[in-house]
Amino acid sequence: MTSPPIPSPHPEGVPPVSPVPVRLAHERPLRLGPASWLLRLRSAAAALVLLAAAVLLMALNMRLGDIPMSVAEVFRAVTGDGPDHFVVMELRLPRALTGVLVGAALALAGAITQAIARNPLASPDVLGVTTGSSVAVVGVIVTAGSAAGGAGGALASVGVPLVALAGGLAGALAVYLLAWRGGLDGYRLVLVGVGVSAVFTNVKYWLLTVGDVTDSGRAMVWISGSLNGRGWEHVVPVAIALAVLVPAALAGTRSLGVLRFGDDTVTGLGVRTNLARGLLILAAVLLAAVATAAAGPIAFVALASPQIALRVAGVAQPPLVVSALCGAVLVTAADLAARTVAAPAELPVGVVTAVLGAPYLIYLLIRARRGARA
Amino acid sequence: MRLQAVGVRLGYGDRVIVDGLDLGIEAGTVTTIIGPNGCGKSTLLRALGRLLRPSGGEVLLDGKRIDRMPTKEVARILGVLPQAPTAPEGLTVADLVARGRHPHQTWYRQWSSGDEAAVGEALAMTGLDGLGERPLDELSGGQRQRAWISMALAQGTDLLLLDEPTTFLDLAHQVDVLELVRRLHREHGRTVVMVLHDLNLAARYADRLVAMRAGRVIAAGTPHEVLTEPLLAEVFDLEAKVIEDPVAGTPLVVPVGVRH
Numbered sequence: 218m219t220s221p222p223i224p225s226p227h228p229e230g231v232p233p234v235s236p237v238p239v240r241l242a243h244e245r246p247l248r249l250g251p252a253s254w255l256l257r258l259r260s261a262a263a264a265l266v267l268l269a270a271a272v273l274l275m276a277l278n279m280r281l282g283d284i285p286m287s288v289a290e291v292f293r294a295v296t297g298d299g300p301d302h303f304v305v306m307e308l309r310l311p312r313a314l315t316g317v318l319v320g321a322a323l324a325l326a327g328a329i330t331q332a333i334a335r336n337p338l339a340s341p342d343v344l345g346v347t348t349g350s351s352v353a354v355v356g357v358i359v360t361a362g363s364a365a366g367g368a369g370g371a372l373a374s375v376g377v378p379l380v381a382l383a384g385g386l387a388g389a390l391a392v393y394l395l396a397w398r399g400g401l402d403g404y405r406l407v408l409v410g411v412g413v414s415a416v417f418t419n420v421k422y423w424l425l426t427v428g429d430v431t432d433s434g435r436a437m438v439w440i441s442g443s444l445n446g447r448g449w450e451h452v453v454p455v456a457i458a459l460a461v462l463v464p465a466a467l468a469g470t471r472s473l474g475v476l477r478f479g480d481d482t483v484t485g486l487g488v489r490t491n492l493a494r495g496l497l498i499l500a501a502v503l504l505a506a507v508a509t510a511a512a513g514p515i516a517f518v519a520l521a522s523p524q525i526a527l528r529v530a531g532v533a534q535p536p537l538v539v540s541a542l543c544g545a546v547l548v549t550a551a552d553l554a555a556r557t558v559a560a561p562a563e564l565p566v567g568v569v570t571a572v573l574g575a576p577y578l579i580y581l582l583i584r585a586r587r588g589a590r591a
Numbered sequence: 592m593r594l595q596a597v598g599v600r601l602g603y604g605d606r607v608i609v610d611g612l613d614l615g616i617e618a619g620t621v622t623t624i625i626g627p628n629g630c631g632k633s634t635l636l637r638a639l640g641r642l643l644r645p646s647g648g649e650v651l652l653d654g655k656r657i658d659r660m661p662t663k664e665v666a667r668i669l670g671v672l673p674q675a676p677t678a679p680e681g682l683t684v685a686d687l688v689a690r691g692r693h694p695h696q697t698w699y700r701q702w703s704s705g706d707e708a709a710v711g712e713a714l715a716m717t718g719l720d721g722l723g724e725r726p727l728d729e730l731s732g733g734q735r736q737r738a739w740i741s742m743a744l745a746q747g748t749d750l751l752l753l754d755e756p757t758t759f760l761d762l763a764h765q766v767d768v769l770e771l772v773r774r775l776h777r778e779h780g781r782t783v784v785m786v787l788h789d790l791n792l793a794a795r796y797a798d799r800l801v802a803m804r805a806g807r808v809i810a811a812g813t814p815h816e817v818l819t820e821p822l823l824a825e826v827f828d829l830e831a832k833v834i835e836d837p838v839a840g841t842p843l844v845v846p847v848g849v850r851h
Binding site: 240244484 | 693
């Protein structure tokens with residue numbers, strides 16, 4: 218049974234339903250037959266500029282070394298053969314590539330983490346990855362170091378990245394298990410992650426103090442994040458991981474866009490909320506772990522790159538590709554600074570990013586507090 | 592029967608809120624669930640919309656177990672508007688409503704002309720055409736609620752579940768939203784299930800009322816059958832006179848006092 222009509226605030230009858238073109242805030246449609254995509258023009262332009270900047274910074278970086286070269290000579294050495302071909306291809310290019318790839322991987326991990334946690338202060342540290350790697354690596358260097366009479370080259374080049382990878386994954390697993398409560402809540406993940414990271418960090422310092430002085434010194438270089446002496450054996454794993462995980466992360470972009478809403482809304486739209494969130498976090502963990510294994514925990518890149526990227530692209534949520542390119546530029550630029558500031562001495566790249574990172578973190582905190590008060 | 596709860600047990604963690612409840616929703620009706628705070632009406636609605644998995648019993652959508660259907664397929668049949676939904680800041684109305692197309696999209700079909708038409712139509716149906724590029728935070732409460740309903744409409748489902756769609760709205764905006772619900776039902780044939788607090792508006796805009804208390808259905812039927820003085824006492828501990836609404840002819844509840 219239905220009730221009789223009552224006076225309506227609307228004019229009676231079917232409202233005018235004429236399909237008007239709908240304009241989305243940042244995206245423009247591209248339609249090809251039955252297929253259609255959404256493009257962000259500003260993001261695409263930003264990505265091209267950042268890509269060019271990354272290549273240029275790589276070239277500037279590759280000028281440096283025992284044999285100084287000009288940018289033109291670097292390009293000639295890469296393309297042709299000539300006398301510098303070996304030096305550039307076997308020493309300088311892998312180092313520069315490691316920087317670019319590690320930066321991109323860390324930034325991508327950060328962008329995913331921040332989107333899921335809905336928090337600009339979240340980073341893979343919060344997922345337990347970087348601190349887990351640090352504890353594992355310091356533990357191995359400090360204990361195995363003296364036992365094996367100063368761990369040999371094999372442990373340093375192959376063992377350390379593997380230990381870092383295992384430690385990072387174990388750290389993430391610990392955070393995940395502690396944060397899981399019938400589902401994965403962004404805020405709970407951040408809180409648990411901060412707690413677990415604090416514990417790992419303190420264990421790391423304790424290990425450094427019990428360790429032999431020379432072992433602890435070597436461990437310190439690793440845990441500040443360094444690109445020194447990185448070769449193709451470091452490039453290849455990160456490149457493979459990125460080749461697999463970047464498409465996977467991009468496939469999750471649409472889910473990531475929806476996951477910014479409340480869980481009930483997301484589930485109502487037909488997304489398997491916990492599964493989507495879990496897979497994206499897994500991708501972030503793997504990216505961060507592989508990157509950390511290659512170059513140590515380079516501070517601040519994962520935290521800042523997504524925030525820089527969303528300002529550059531003018532969008533509300535960290536865009537994945539632009540974030541990755543920001544990370545690549547940031548690490549390459551920081552490495553360039555690390556090698557020139559105190560030349561001929563060379564700082565670990567992580568020291569430069571950390572110096573840049575501290576004021577940035579304070580800025581974010583102040584802004585967050587202002588936002589909370591406003 | 593479009594949607595059916597069969598002996599469902601619902602709760603959060605160890606706390607059971609609803610146990611052994613049966614309810615059927617007929618096609619083409621507007622059903623409103625009423626009841627005191629904490630009686631389990633929102634919990635029931637969340638279970639009907641597969642936002643909450645029953646720990647016992649089952650929910651059937653068109654005769655099939657909803658938890659065994661792909662959730663994306665369910666999202667093309669049934670739209671849910673959760674209670675007090677939140678959107679990320681800076682979102683525009685069109686961006687929000689466009690999200691309703693998510694269950695129809697894939698990575699190679701992100702924004703078809705069909706998607707655009709559905710969103711345009713949903714905006715027009717809710718009277719928001721022309722406001723598409725406005726940030727959501729700049730809208731009034733009533734407009735914002737219409738935008739959320741618009742998102743559920745863009746989903747293109749003929750079954751809509753609305754959890755307290757009028758909360759935080761003044762009376763004029765409450766009537767505005769409920770008029771929209773009525774139009775969706777009468778002119779577009781939608782089946783609607785909603786939770787409302789205002790009994791008089793519930794009586795005016797529903798074909799069928801379901802009165803709940805302490806996780807049980809106490810009465811279900813037309814507003815005239817359900818909104819009686821003894822039932823108000825039983826469900827709400829409310830002493831009230833029920834008279835005829837001079838405008839709509841539906842029952843009108845005039846409170847006398849609370850019975851202790």
